[in-house]
Amino acid sequence: MMRPRITIHKGIRMLVAVDIGNTNIVLGFLDGDDIIGTYRITTKSNHTSDEYGLMITQFLALSGLRPSDIDDVIIASVVPKVMHSFRASIIKFLNINPMVVGPGIKTGINIRIDDPKSLGSDCLADCVGAYYTYGGPVLVADFGTATTFNYVNDEGVITCGLITTGIRTAAAALWGETAQLPEVEITKPKSILATGTKTAMQAGLYYNFLGGIERTIRQFRMELDEPFTVVATGGLGRVFKDDTELIDVYDPELIFKGMALIHSRNSHR
Structure with missing residues (x-):
C-alpha cells in the first residue's frame, strides 16, 4: 500500500543531510525534493571541527553552492565520538545549529x-x-x-x-x-x-x-x-x-x- 508522499517544507529550499556511519560520513545536498550532490568522508574521530568545515565548504563549492545558500542541516549519527567536532563545524562554518535525529524528533512512524x-x-x-x-x-x-x-x-x-x-x-x-x-x-x-x-x-x-x-x-x-x-x-x-x-x-x-x-x-x- 503506497503512503502519501510528504514534500520538504516549503520554507526550506536547501538542506544538507548528513549520515555519520562507522566507516563513512556521507553528505547529501537537497534542493527541495532533488538530491543535487552526495559526498563521502572517511569517518575519523580525530578530525577537528576546522577539518570537517573545510571539507564541507569544498563539497559545497563542487556543487556550485556557498555556505550562505544552506537553509538547514540534519544529522543522523551512530558514532557519538564524531558528533561533537562535526556539529561544531556546522555551527562555525554554516552558522546553523543542526537538527539531530534522535529522541524527541517526530518521524511519522x-x-x-x-x-x-x-x-x-x-x-x-x-x-x-x-x-x-x-x-x-x-x-x-x-x-x-x-x-x-x-x-x-x-x-x-x-x-x-x-x-x-x-x-x-x-x-x-x-x-x-x-x-x-x-x-x-x-x-x-x-x-x-x-x-x-x-x-x-x-x-x-x-x-x-x-x-x-x-x-x-x-x-x-x-x-x-x-x-x-x-x-x-x-x-x-x-x-x-x-x-x-x-x-x-x-x-x-x-x-x-x-x-x-x-x-x-x-x-x-
Missing part, C-alpha cells in the same frame, strides 16, 4: 521493539524513507559496516529487525586473522569456479553473503506470512542488487529521503 532507543538513527531514517516512498509493509535492508534488516508494517510501525556483519567487515576479519590471505576487492566474481587465492576469496565472500541475504528474506516471509516490499540501501547494496530477485528496489539515497521527510516534520523550529 512508531517503534515497537523491546528497546526503541537502541534503534540506530540511520536505520530509523532508512525506514522513514522506505515507508513514505515505497509504502508498507516494507523490509528495509541496509548494507553497510553492519548489515541490518528492519520491518515496517502497513501502519508505519517498526516491529522487528535483524543485525549481522557487513560483507566488508567479514572480509576484513578473514584477511586480518589469517597470515597468508591478502586483502581483496569486494566485488562479484566472474565465476564461482575460482582458480586463485584472490578470486577464491571473492567468490566465497560474495556467494556466502548473497546466500545469507536470500535466506534471511525468505525467513522473514515465512514468519511474517504477509506480502511485503524489500528495499535495499547502503553502499555495498549495489554489489548484490542485480543478482537476486528477492530485492525489489535498490535505493542508494534512501537515508537522505528519510532525513528530508523527518526534517519536514520538525522544521517549525
